[in-house]
Amino acid sequence: MDVVQTVSAATQIVSCMIGAVGALEQASRGLEEASKTVKSLEELVCNLRELINGFEQKHVNKVASSQLDRQIQSLSELVQQMQTKIGKAKRMLSKNKVKKFSRVVWASMVGDPFLKLVQSIRNDLNWWLESQQLYRDVEKTIETGAMRVPTLLRINSEPGYPISSKCRYIKKLLELEDSHRVILIVGLSGIGKSCLARQVASQPPSKFMNGAVEVRFGQWCSRAACNGSKIEYQKRLAKKICTFLVNIGVGKKVWEETNGELENACFLLQEALAGKSILILLDDVWEQDIVERFAKLYDNGCRYLVTTRNEAIYEITEAEKVEICKDDLKEISREILIYHSLLNEEELP
Known part of the structure; x- marks a missing residue:
């Protein structure tokens, strides 16, 4: 997968996550539906991490490019933020399951903090899309940058030959x-x-x-x-x-x-x-x-x-x-x- 495909796939995943966050807001008063939506978000974050790892392994021989590094770094930071906040959301839901709060208690005691957390996740995702300009022109922008990055030429040494x-x-x-x-x-x-x-x-x-x-x-x-x-x-x-x-x-x-x-x-x-x-x-x-x-x-x-x-x-x-x-x-x-x-x-x- 090249850089354009990687970022395009990342954009689709982030867009899906925004949709899932919207569903999570609707499901925040229903414990079972909220848990399912959080799990879906968690899977999408794992997909993002796999995209990043695959890109870095394939382009390990590329000459360093600050532009591409910043784009991948911002995506990595987004993944870390999502992992932290989704983990917090799971703990909120887990506590509610253990105590078996009534629907009224759930809404009054957990609803507001949970909704704030969901909104925070939405803001992070929207910020990433806007900051990276990952809309219609994103593929052309990144493809142009990647094409300008030359391949780092390498020579392999003979196995076992020492540095004399x-x-x-x-x-x-x-x-x-x-x-x-x-x-x-x-x-x-x-x-x-x-x-x-x-x-x-x-x-x-x-x-x-x-x-x-x-x-x-x-x-x-x-x-x-x-x-x-x-x-x-x-x-x-x-x-x-x-x-x-x-x-x-x-x-x-x-x-x-x-x-x-x-x-x-x-x-x-x-x-x-x-x-x-x-x-x-x-x-x-x-x-x-x-x-x-x-x-x-x-x-x-x-x-x-x-x-x-x-x-x-x-x-x-x-x-x-x-x-x-x-x-x-x-x-x-x-x-x-x-x-x-x-x-x-x-x-x-």
Whole structure:
């Protein structure tokens, strides 16, 4: 259920509750009918709570939006108020059942306070409807707000991979305002460059408001794999960039829009990242050209983690270089062994 359906359903429930409150006022002098109506109100409140929980679970990956937060918060507060007042109404009715007051005594001793409580419930429900403007234009208003909220991009870390000292060091580099936009993570094949990069990107610094995203290039996207063919290499690189654009939500027909041309893809990439703040992981890069194409993009707050085994890429001067060495392996491998073996540190050989 999306935000529009959620609020629309909530509006219907609140409207039903107002109708039930009207019935409760009519039934306030009849104990049995009043009890049934209070129970109906209680069920409607439970339905509202389920709507809120379902919405929050579905949209947990959305970037924070103060407008949507306020709308859901106001609905949650309404539910809490209703639970309190309906509970009070149930206690009033329960006391009357126990003492078996006559109808006259019920009206004289409980009628007025009970009617005041019912009116208070009605006022709360009407206030919520009015404050949220949940009438004919409510769906369009909230739908427009929800459409403007971008999805928070995420990268998952490898299971059991620890937060090492090298990981903390890279995060500090990312938090510095005057450091290079590109951080090269270098080392031998299979030494753990990608795992380290994913661990860093799985919990990016808060400055990356749009989250983190990964694009893996591999040897397939290299001139060597294309037998030196520039046209084939550019076609493969364009395909990788188009896939990246789809992953960040640009659209599903990017390849058709760019006609598979590298320059068109790069132009669209510039437009897509303008104003964004994303930590971008360029994994297993074989060509210096790839890093340079991303690094020269402007009007954005993006930074780039680059993993590579190609020494030619090490020569990029406008980049911080972080090398994984044997000491890093010792630190990381012990933590990984503890995780997968289910042993504690004292039990390791």
